Amino acid sequence: MQSARADRVREQHAAVHALLDEGLGLRPIARRLGLARNTVRRLTNAATADELLVGRWPGRTSILDPYKSYLHQRWTEGCTVARRLFEEVRERGYPGGESVVRRREAFPHDDPPRKAPSVRDVTSWITRRPDRFDDDQAQQLKQILTRCPALDRTAEHVRPIAELMNDRRCRELGQWIERVQADDVPALHGFVTGLGQDLDAVVAGLSLRYSSGAVEGHNNKIKMLKRQMFGRANFDLLRKRVLLAARGRS
Structure with missing residues (x-):
């Protein structure tokens, strides 16, 4: 059976390339040989019939x-x-x-x-709790940090701020900022400067139970509705959809 299939592929390949040499296109070749056009295209793209047989049958x-x-x-x-x-x-x-x-x-x-880990992968590993990724991920992260001492020093500061934010320990924020400023980590100095410019809001976000997440959610929903309605209806209909969405009926 395998030999018969291989012989058929070779015959089809030879026939297709013979008609190509005569100047025929894919559609006429498919009609003349009774083959699907995709099959003809696959036979045309293969320089030899063996290319189409690689890996199809064991032992070949x-x-x-x-x-x-x-x-x-x-x-x-x-x-x-x-x-x-x-x-x-x-x-x-x-x-x-x-x-x-x-x-x-x-x-x-x-x-x-394996494919090399992406920037997003490494960022996720650095900010994630050590007990929440497997041994393989931990080994890859260890190898990456060993090859890049600057990233290793940065990770030493990123992990504490990630845990601080997750546990909402705002009292430790000042100490963390001082440690970063005292260390030679240029990648984090700009981040710390930004925190200092709006420190009261950062502390409030880490200490209060209030959140702007609901407001941001409504803003995203309204933007989505605006994109859906663009060029289709007037403001009155858009207003109705926004109100219905706010009531959970859209």
Whole structure:
């Protein structure tokens, strides 16, 4: 069965490329061969039939096999861009197309190296309580902070302010500001300056039970309604929708 499928793919590939050499387009080729246009397009984009057979059936050799060790080495070195990897192996004699390199079968390991953590990931790890992320995340964060001493010093100040805000310990805010000002952490000096310009509001936010969250929620809802109604109705209808939304009926 597997051999029959492979033979059929090779026959279709040869037929499609023969008609392409005659100057026919995808639609006429699809009609003449009785194939779907997407199938014809896939056959057209493949330089050889073997590209379409890679990874489909167990035990089948691949035109990429001689280059897999090199791809694995480059991947572990941090090069994960398929286009760049394709160009590198092509310079080494690889005869196939880029689509084969893009497939998971191109790499001789079951668990490819993980994507590097994003800025958002690292920020989340630094501000999160240590008992709320797993061992893998903790290990990644430790490696990042070891490679960047400036970020490590910054994290030493960010964690306390995050806990201070979560626990609403406003009495410790002044001490935290003094520690940051005494340390050489330029990234936080601007933040501390901003806190000092509106310190009363910051203290109130950390000590009082009142919150502007409800007001901000209503503002966001009104903005959403304005975007929905733009160019569709007049002010009277917009007013009705806002009032109904405030009553929970929209």
